[in-house]
Amino acid sequence: GEDVEQSLFLSVREGDSSVINCTYTDSSSTYLYWYKQEPGAGLQLLTYIFSNMDMKQDQRLTVLLNKKDKHLSLRIADTQTGDSAIYFCAESGAPMNRDDKIIFGKGTRLHILP
Amino acid sequence: GEEVAQTPKHLVRGEGQKAKLYCAPIKGHSYVFWYQQVLKNEFKFLISFQNENVFDETGMPKERFSAKCLPNSPCSLEIQATKLEDSAVYFCASSQDRAAEAFFGQGTRLTVV
Numbered sequence: 633g634e635d636v637e638q639s640l641f642l643s644v645r646e647g648d649s650s651v652i653n654c655t656y657t658d659s660s661s662t663y664l665y666w667y668k669q670e671p672g673a674g675l676q677l678l679t680y681i682f683s684n685m686d687m688k689q690d691q692r693l694t695v696l697l698n699k700k701d702k703h704l705s706l707r708i709a710d711t712q713t714g715d716s717a718i719y720f721c722a723e724s725g726a727p728m729n730r731d732d733k734i735i736f737g738k739g740t741r742l743h744i745l746p
Numbered sequence: 747g748e749e750v751a752q753t754p755k756h757l758v759r760g761e762g763q764k765a766k767l768y769c770a771p772i773k774g775h776s777y778v779f780w781y782q783q784v785l786k787n788e789f790k791f792l793i794s795f796q797n798e799n800v801f802d803e804t805g806m807p808k809e810r811f812s813a814k815c816l817p818n819s820p821c822s823l824e825i826q827a828t829k830l831e832d833s834a835v836y837f838c839a840s841s842q843d844r845a846a847e848a849f850f851g852q853g854t855r856l857t858v859v
Contacts, residue, residue, distance in 0.1 A: 674852030734848055736789040
């Protein structure tokens with residue numbers, strides 16, 4: 633079945649770049665997402681990339697997709713304390729299949745060091 | 747509306763009581779998803795709807811859980827005779843198409859005591 637894997641923890645110094653990596657198994661994925669969840673809060677859609685794109689940039693966020701290796705990354709430039717959260721990688725949209733629900737990774741907890 | 751609205755934000759139920767959660771999808775979105783987030787942050791897919799029709803219910807527990815999306819009403823997720831292990835945050839999401847970006851609500855935290 634589909635699976636999304638990501639490392640559970642990442643510590644980064646304030647001002648440095650954070651890179652969160654994710655791998656997925658479903659080659660028919662259409663959308664790949666990054667969601668942010670702060671403690672006790674809901675899911676915030678940070679950004680997403682359509683599977684025919686290699687890169688998407690949005691202010692401090694850069695998403696890179698290597699479709700051949702099924703690898704997705706999220707780079708946060710100039711990491712701030714407000715970026716502390718859990719970041720979920722997710723994929724969805726296999727229109728040829730009936731089974732196109734959103735599949736989540738277990739989340740990467742980003743910890744910012746002073 | 748422009749965001750997925752879930753109510754209530756918090757719900758406390760005694761074991762065996764009924765719990766009902768509501769979700770208003772973004773206007774114009776045809777697909778609605780329900781997810782359960784338990785300890786260790788894992789998201790478990792429960793059910794999806796295409797308009798008022800069940801699209802995929804493979805994640806729904808066979809007993810006690812039911813869901814509806816009726817025209818001109820918020821979608822609902824109902825748990826009969828709640829158990830302690832039903833304690834979780836329940837998220838609703840909506841999307842415009844089957845393969846489109848999905849937006850999530852803020853979640854309903856259900857605590858069964």
